[in-house]
Amino acid sequence: MKRLIASLFLIATVCFSAHAQRFDDYKAFSSGKGAITAVAYSPDGKTFASGNNQGMILIRDSNTGDITHILRDNGHTAEITHLDFNPGGQYIVSTARDGFMKVWELSQNKVIYEENARKQSGKPDVFYKFAFYSPDGNVVLYGGTDGNITATRPLLSGSKPGLILSNNGQSFTCADYAATGNYLVAGSKQSIKMIDFFSKKVIQTMNACSDEVVDVKFTPDNTRIGSLCKDGSFSLWNASTGALIKSWKVTVPGPDTQISFSPDGQYLVTGDTKNHVKVWNLNSMDINSDLTGHQAAVRSVDFAPNSKFIITGGNDDQIKMWQWRKVIENETLPQPPKQTEFTKPDIKDSTFVVNIGNRNKNIEMLPPQKQAPELEKLKLTYTSRNIPDSLGDRKVVSGKRVIVDNEELELWVWDEEYEDGDTISVYFNDQWLIKEYPLTQKKRKIKITINRNADNYLVLYAHNEGSRPPNTAALTIFDGKKQNKVALSSNMRKCDAINFKFREHSP
Numbered sequence: 029m030k031r032l033i034a035s036l037f038l039i040a041t042v043c044f045s046a047h048a049q050r051f052d053d054y055k056a057f058s059s060g061k062g063a064i065t066a067v068a069y070s071p072d073g074k075t076f077a078s079g080n081n082q083g084m085i086l087i088r089d090s091n092t093g094d095i096t097h098i099l100r101d102n103g104h105t106a107e108i109t110h111l112d113f114n115p116g117g118q119y120i121v122s123t124a125r126d127g128f129m130k131v132w133e134l135s136q137n138k139v140i141y142e143e144n145a146r147k148q149s150g151k152p153d154v155f156y157k158f159a160f161y162s163p164d165g166n167v168v169l170y171g172g173t174d175g176n177i178t179a180t181r182p183l184l185s186g187s188k189p190g191l192i193l194s195n196n197g198q199s200f201t202c203a204d205y206a207a208t209g210n211y212l213v214a215g216s217k218q219s220i221k222m223i224d225f226f227s228k229k230v231i232q233t234m235n236a237c238s239d240e241v242v243d244v245k246f247t248p249d250n251t252r253i254g255s256l257c258k259d260g261s262f263s264l265w266n267a268s269t270g271a272l273i274k275s276w277k278v279t280v281p282g283p284d285t286q287i288s289f290s291p292d293g294q295y296l297v298t299g300d301t302k303n304h305v306k307v308w309n310l311n312s313m314d315i316n317s318d319l320t321g322h323q324a325a326v327r328s329v330d331f332a333p334n335s336k337f338i339i340t341g342g343n344d345d346q347i348k349m350w351q352w353r354k355v356i357e358n359e360t361l362p363q364p365p366k367q368t369e370f371t372k373p374d375i376k377d378s379t380f381v382v383n384i385g386n387r388n389k390n391i392e393m394l395p396p397q398k399q400a401p402e403l404e405k406l407k408l409t410y411t412s413r414n415i416p417d418s419l420g421d422r423k424v425v426s427g428k429r430v431i432v433d434n435e436e437l438e439l440w441v442w443d444e445e446y447e448d449g450d451t452i453s454v455y456f457n458d459q460w461l462i463k464e465y466p467l468t469q470k471k472r473k474i475k476i477t478i479n480r481n482a483d484n485y486l487v488l489y490a491h492n493e494g495s496r497p498p499n500t501a502a503l504t505i506f507d508g509k510k511q512n513k514v515a516l517s518s519n520m521r522k523c524d525a526i527n528f529k530f531r532e533h534s535p
Contacts, residue, residue, distance in 0.1 A: 056321070057093050057347040064341025065284070066328050068111040068120075073333040075117070078347050079108025083124055087134065090337070090349075099132050102139045109172070112160040121168050121182075123156035129170045131182040141182035143189060149174045158202055163209045166466070173199040177214060177223070179449065184468055190449050190494070192228050193221070202243045206250050206267075213253055213267075215241030220255055222270070226451060226492040232270040236263055243286045247293040254296065256287050262296070264310065276313050278306065288331045288338075297338055299326025305340050305350070321348055403453055403460055408487065416485050419455065419523050424487060426525040428514055432478065432507040433531050439474040439486075443467035444502035444515075448494035452501055452518070455487040464491055467501055480530035487525045490518040 062080030069076045075096060079085045083104035087097035104124035113120050119140075123129050131141040145154045151174070159170035166184075171177035175195040181187040195216055203214040211231075212223050217240050222232040237257035244255045252273065253265040263275040279285055279300035288297050295316060296308040305319040305326055324343035331338055338350045406420040416424040441462075443450060450467040453460055454474070461474050478484040490499035498519040503526070505512045516524040 055349045058345055063343040064347055066108045066111045067330050067339045067341045069330050069332050070113045070117040071115055076339050077111045077120055078341055079111055081107040097134055097137055110158040114161045115165040121159045123159045125155045127155045129156045129159045145174045160205055163207050171200040187447055193223055201241055204245045206246050213244050215244040220244055234270050245287055247289050248291055249293055284327050286328050288329045290331050291335050297329045299329050301325040319350055403463055419487055423522045424525050425522055429527045430505055430512050431529050431531050433509050434507040435478050435480055437476050438506045440471040440504040441501050442471040443469055450494040450499045451491040453489040457484055478528050484528040485525050487523045488516040488518045489523055493519055
């Protein structure tokens with residue numbers, strides 16, 4: 029009988045382990061004296077970064093654990109609140125409670141760009157809680173207790189920050205960028221806001237928590253949003269409609285815990301104030317693994333890009349790298365799903381009600397801002413005098429004319445006065461020369477061939493109006509002999525245009 033009981037116990041133990049303990053074994057690293065308040069993998073997973081409550085940032089080799097970079101010259105002097113690598117892994121952006129956002133060039137171990145929340149706001153105690161790169165790596169977005177989300181291009185000489193959204197004096201606690209680059213989501217007291225990056229408008233507001241949203245993330249395929257509340261509850265939302273998919277308790281309440289999704293979007297990892305790291309199956313809402321090893325609250329977590337490892341940081345001054353044994357043995361990695369664009373919310377009413385736990389919450393659905401239609405569907409229409417009248421639903425203003433002496437022209441387009449986030453497309457003789465191009469002070473060259481026997485119209489199409497409306501572009505035209513410079517100005521209702529006319533020469 030004893031043998032039977034022992035055998036059954038052994039079988040049950042093996043079955044439970046096979047089901048629940050997919051992560052085991054860990055490596056532990058110390059950053060010296062100081063709680064680990066932020067961790068982040070590089071995009072290729074070969075290195076990871078950690079920041080502590082003393083303001084120190086370390087970069088380590090993921091295989092050996094060796095320190096490859098120490099970021100301290102002109103560095104932070106207080107607790108690190110967030111870290112993010114650029115897509116190429118050459119730079120990292122950091123924020124801290126000292127009020128600074130800093131961009132570091134890793135090859136030089138030095139700060140190449142910084143902003144000071146206290147200087148910008150005039151308030152002595154505000155600080156940035158997050159900063160992250162856009163998917164193309166050109167833009168850094170940052171925000172925090174100053175109540176703003178701001179964008180800047182740190183690698184562009186002379187670039188100045190542009191305001192994306194103000195929260196009317198309330199702090200932003202967390203944010204994330206959709207992988208498609210069109211949307212971001214931000215958390216604050218009780219609510220989550222979905223923001224259109226180009227129009228700088230809130231398109232949805234979800235009342236997610238009874239207290240405070242402490243972290244928010246898009247799933248890798250952009251279809252869902254995960255939010256963690258200060259009370260330890262986690263909610264999963266439909267990114268297109270704002271509807272609640274499911275909600276459950278995942279952590280012991282705590283103000284500084286974080287979440288991370290696995291690259292395939294099937295798992296969620298959380299830390300908590302009771303020293304645990306938990307991996308959740310998003311479909312079943314079951315605990316996949318309950319990882320113990322930290323001796324104090326777990327503050328930060330991140331999945332490796334290849335799903336093999338998880339890194340965690342805690343108040344025990346320790347970084348731990350957890351190994352996913354099943355994946356390593358099989359050498360088959362779950363592939364991230366294809367990233368999808370959002371569909372526009374189908375809004376019939378300004379509000380609707382969803383159930384979160386035992387509470388009813390109203391989700392305010394703001395009508396989406398008018399967006400530019402697909403470019404290929406737009407047609408240029410003409411008046412009876414063969415003058416452009418409209419492009420799509422926008423009026424074409426065609427009062428500018430340039431006389432040229434050559435059929436082959438070279439054009440340069442750029443943002444001459446102030447980089448404020450303008451995005452344009454350029455239409456010429458029934459084709460798009462450039463599409464959805466972010467204007468900068470760097471000139472972009474375009475070559476065109478005009479028809480000497482017809483009027484040739486070039487149209488500037490605006491996708492937004494930047495932080496300083498309207499959308500403006502400088503255009504230089506060179507025909508091989510002379511050079512002309514023209515200023516174009518478009519908005520969401522009209523398109524500025526130029527008429528190129530060939531000068532006929534006497535035989």
